[in-house]
Amino acid sequence: DQQVKQNSPSLSVQEGRISILNCDYTNSMFDYFLWYKKYPAEGPTFLISISSIKDKNEDGRFTVFLNKSAKHLSLHIVPSQPGDSAVYFCAATFFGNEKLTFGTGTRLTIIP
Amino acid sequence: KAGVTQTPRYLIKTRGQQVTLSCSPISGHRSVSWYQQTPGQGLQFLFEYFSETQRNKGNFPGRFSGRQFSNSRSEMNVSTLELGDSALYLCASSWEGRGTDTQYFGPGTRLTVL
Numbered sequence: 001d002q003q004v005k006q007n008s009p010s011l012s013v014q015e016g017r018i019s020i021l022n023c024d025y026t027n028s029m030f031d032y033f034l035w036y037k038k039y040p041a042e043g044p045t046f047l048i049s050i051s052s053i054k055d056k057n058e059d060g061r062f063t064v065f066l067n068k069s070a071k072h073l074s075l076h077i078v079p080s081q082p083g084d085s086a087v088y089f090c091a092a093t094f095f096g097n098e099k100l101t102f103g104t105g106t107r108l109t110i111i112p
Numbered sequence: 113k114a115g116v117t118q119t120p121r122y123l124i125k126t127r128g129q130q131v132t133l134s135c136s137p138i139s140g141h142r143s144v145s146w147y148q149q150t151p152g153q154g155l156q157f158l159f160e161y162f163s164e165t166q167r168n169k170g171n172f173p174g175r176f177s178g179r180q181f182s183n184s185r186s187e188m189n190v191s192t193l194e195l196g197d198s199a200l201y202l203c204a205s206s207w208e209g210r211g212t213d214t215q216y217f218g219p220g221t222r223l224t225v226l
Contacts (some may be wrong), residue, residue, distance in 0.1 A: 006154075043219050049212075093211025104153060
């Protein structure tokens, strides 16, 4: 039972354009969401997070939007840069829990 | 500050053997979590240790076990290896181990079972 889903395995975007990565979840208990980025041969690195009490969180070029009623979150990267090419994982948890539940990842390729 | 280190980086074993993987967390971090990454499955939670105690466990068979030492270093063990155990095993450390803490991942150990 995949509680966190990333339905697009891959995405290609022109440099300078907006990249939008999507994530859906099914467990209503999740109240904290994170995005991680992973380069080959490296571990995932934390990118940005959002609590369920907010619907938007911004950090530089990265913005995460949360739509609780649709159980959907998205990561926007503007403008996209070649160094953004990586696999992006969304993850979910709830406050007090040690476990992160990850999606299957989306491979983002930025085309110069 | 040194990051999370994992040893070995690559490992090749045959079916039926056992394997031990090691993880050294960032200095001061008391929580270590382990994840298995396979193509199409994303990262799947194995277990989490805090102050030498396992606090949470994922849906993996008993062949997967772990422990944490007093210096917060952690090991995971897989006995009676199966072909399906081939994966990238990642460990992550954080201060308190709560999912809302930022978790710092190591580069992983790539296990191949032949």
